[in-house]
Amino acid sequence: MSEVHGAVAPGFESVREEFAGVAAHEARDGGAQLAVYHRGRLVADLWGGDGVDGDSLLALYSSAKGATALVTALLVQDGALDLDREVASWWPAFAAEGKGGVTLRQLLAHRSGAIGTADGFTPDELADDRRVAARVAAHRPYWEPDTGHGYHALTFGALVGEVVLRATGRTVQEHYAERIRAPYGLDYHLGLPEELESRFRPALPMLPTPAQQALQAANPVARDGLLAVAFGLHADPPFDAVAYGNSRAVHAAAPLSGGGVGSARGLARMYAAVAGELDGRPPLLKPDVLAEVSRVHSSGTDLVTGERNAFGLGFVPLATRHPELGPAAVGHSGAPGSQSFADPARSLAYSYTRRRFAFAGGPGAPENDRLIRAVTAAADRAAADRADA
Template structure:
């Protein structure tokens, strides 16, 4: 069995045992981290597998959407942003193409229909949210805004970030740094400082079995589909999601749709500030604001992926995926299979990271279900 390093508090020994099976069976080639806070205390801090230490920084991809949602919720809480105000009232250029009535609420719920550029975006373009916003402002949406939902995989951060910039004169990244990352000393970054680059571990592609390779070969993405538009399949040169996470430009600029970089400790700590008291301070979000952002705003068949899913406002509601969690549990997964969330009902904050992509890793690699069950059971016993 692969060695597991780190500590757990008494009562969480079963979590260490479950994590040991994960890094042996699912995440050995590349390594993984698991960090859990319970009522503001770091109760699980584990890592194992090849090439990953407890303080290694990994490309955590769409975890940045959770950070984006948190800052947006803080601005709604302040009264700076209004959920039912039209996006175009802040950003007039966005009204083009029949999008003049789209609200910020609909945008956050993945209902805008503005999911990508017709001919795709290069890797360097995807690193620059201002460029993405300018490219997409005049686009006609792929469906009537508000009439359905579909995962805005690579662009929602740019769109929401532009609204924040127009409304406040500040970038969402700067607000995250000022209001969340720095005050709570998070080892999680939207824009990785160059001085921290030695701690970064490159993302690794999935190791596919012959059966998995055959499945992908038999189910290619139709280049004319909404999925091809949203996942940048039409780009030339072709889009490589692993190269995206490994790009220094992406890490430097921290695009809000997928440029988050950090450790499990850092992301768990961010969600601990949402789940309840941390460092003697109360939760970042008031209960009514968190409940509104956690409430399901989109559900059913996703027009992009074709799967049944649900979105809150920026966050993903997680009680349906992990039945142990409460109704206001919110978080976001990342492409390699990482998962992080806050569950105010139990006071839990959870972050599982992995360096190597899992096959069908998102939304959250399958081993998260076992880990979440172990964590929730241990926390309930401790309470």
């Protein structure tokens, strides 16, 4: 990016400098956004790159899992969902092929083994969570449930969404719009109205370096492996993440594993409502519920990705990846390399978004490491200055 636009609050100038430095190099010609809330106030609102501004809407992929986790946590808080009740008690068909004992807690913690089907999903199916849910319910799990964990990349949202619909009679998207998006005026959408489509800026494919291309060629994904199944790479045609993120059908239906569309401002504001008071309202989640959903439920080697990681209940416990964050920090990344979270210990919320896919997707693009360090350091200085005042 040649130029950074936007503003930061006094004391957060170092965040602007870091964004200018890392985004210019890492996001390359795709553009990126960064938004940060501290103590309920927007303290960084930055953007730059080709055709991207602060109002641009981007495909934010698995960030939708974080919004789904938040809706689910609110329903647990209400008493409408019981974490230790079997999924099949709401949805009898899910009991097929040995999945009858899977609880909602295990499903949220990526422990069900229900990561896909033998022949994958068509693009039309992937835009329709109910079709995905029905096919996965009838299919065998890929490991004995609750004996390990693996990232349910394309099925998590469909499965959790089906439970919510059957338990409450309403979709996750409806709960989200009514209880979170509308009250807080969020520019993050689970179901993008067609009139907002003109603000959307398409996702762009990665531009790997020659060294990265060589590494990729030397380590092809096995078509019969769990990684291929979970990410639809064994399907015919294989899952095309860029086409999926740019699809109007996906934007409209908002499949909950990856169909949300929005801006860094929108996701940062959503997590600000978790991190502390916002607009005079108390945090969305009560302390006991926040403690439960942020607690590590799965850790160690992921059976799908082969990497060491951790999951809470739908959320990722971000302190396991960024130790400078507080123990209750929760959020989720998105495929192009975006990362968003709430750190309640600091009353801090963060969202970094980008258009062009990073070579290594997964837990956010590498520049998040530097940006998060800059943001937490600035927030800690602001808190110290406040204490000394």
